Amino acid sequence: VTDKFVKVNGRTFERDEWTNVTPNVLSKMNRKLHLQPTNPISIIRQLIESHFNNYKPFHSFSPIVSTQQNFDDLLIPKDHPSRTKSDNYYFDKNTLLRAHTSAHQLQGLSSGEKKFLISGDVYRRDEIDASHYPIFHQIEGFAYFDNTDPVSMRAQIEAGMNNDTRANNIDLLDDTVIKPSNPIQGCHSPENVQLVAADLKHSINSMIYSLFADEPDLKVRWIDAYFPFTSPSWEVEIFYKGAWLEVLGCGVVQQPLMNKSGLDNKIGWAFGMGLERLAMVLFDIPDIRLFWSEDKRFTEQFTPGKIQKFKPFSKYPPCIKDISFWVPKGEWHENNFCEVVRGAAGDIVENVQLIDEFTHPKTDKRSLCYRILYRSMDRNVTNEEINAIQEKVRDVVQDEFKVELR
Ligand code: PHE
Helix, strand or coil: CCCCEEEECCEEEECCCCCCCCHHHHHHCCCCHHHCCCCHHHHHHHHHHHHCCCCEEECCCCCEEEHHHHCHHHCCCCCCHHHCCCCCCEEECCEEECCCHHHHHHHHHHCCCCEEEEEEEEECCCCCECCECCEEEEEEEEEEEECCCHHHHHHHHHHHCCCCHHHHHCCCCCCCCCECCECCCCCCCHHHHHHHHHHHHHHHHHHHHHHCCCCCCCEEEEEEEEECCEEEEEEEEEEECCEEEEEEEEEEECHHHHHHCCCCCEEEEEEEEEHHHHHHHHHCCCCHHHHHCCCHHHHCCCCCCCCCCCCCCCCCCCEEEEEEEEECCCCCCHHHHHHHHHHHHHHHEEEEEEEEEEECCCCCCEEEEEEEEECCCCCCCCHHHHHHHHHHHHHHHHHHHCCEEC
16 A cells, blocks of 8 residues: 555555555455365355355455446445445445455356355455454355246246255245335246245255254244345344344345346346354354464364364463473383373463484483473463473473483
8 A cells, every 4th residue: 555556466546535445454355264275264165165066156256346346236326325435445436345245246147157156255344343354254146047937937946946854944935925115026927036035045044054954943034124136135044042143135136137147038036145153153253353363273273164163272372391301211101291291280281292302322211302382271471480380390290200301
């Protein structure tokens, strides 16, 4: 960021009265958490992509988009509050960091795929707390069908639906009540909209049930909503640990958007879902900033393809002490050693690692050096207190294993 220009990834933008991108968000643009295989954001993305296995996944569209893509293509009115500087990160009047993956709906449609997913980092100016961060991640889902007579439409939709029975508490023709406040578009036939909505509901409920497979009494609720680019529209919430959590927005795609892509005789649905909140509840991650941690204790904690509970680690600095000694001939059991260290020092020991080992050529005696990492979960430790503990460890190790301390 210079005075006159903003330069990013080989592109240069001349500052104008709209420019408000910050060095902080720009510095995170290339992190691509949704593509780091062991980041929970990426694990959720991959699980969703495998669930929607016949959808084409896109995950590398540039987050730098035009106002045309982010707003106009989606029929968002010129005076809509979501366009304001206070809600977005603008490079200039016409260019911003995408505020949602919906910015790529037309790009997805132009690929010719009838069913696709778009994932990526999205950017919004927002409040600061444990569950809000100016950058988060979304996955967009999109599917469209031939807008024919209801009988062939029904056959078409049934053929493409997975047979997830847990999602079948949603009937194919359910009570997507047509109300003036959440209307069917004038150009659509109510029967066909109900079929498309039924497919949308089945697809989303089935995805949610597969992510929450280990939660037997998960509740999902659909609430009428409004988006300029869908009608009717809904928000989906899940009841988890005593609270309703909003996870996605969705609806039947506004026909002018389809028509712009030359798909006048098709009818489709779309959803956009935030990945952070979902990952926070599924992995028990208490703070949204953890996803950005480059600490190995975070990045190496998770396995692709697996939802597992986060194991908290300390945010306080470590104090490191080495201990080396000659061991008597015969067996040496490292586990027993660790046990004794733990016994002498307690939970303040985070890690014990063998860092050096050699055998004296003449005496044939073996020397070992272990590195002990001390760290408290809830406070800074002082060097003096750790020295005292280390002394105790040395005494106990000497007594217990009859080693010769060096
Ligand atoms: N883009 C919307 C948001 O970020 C979500 C959405 C996507 C709603 C697709 C409807 C259809 O809030």
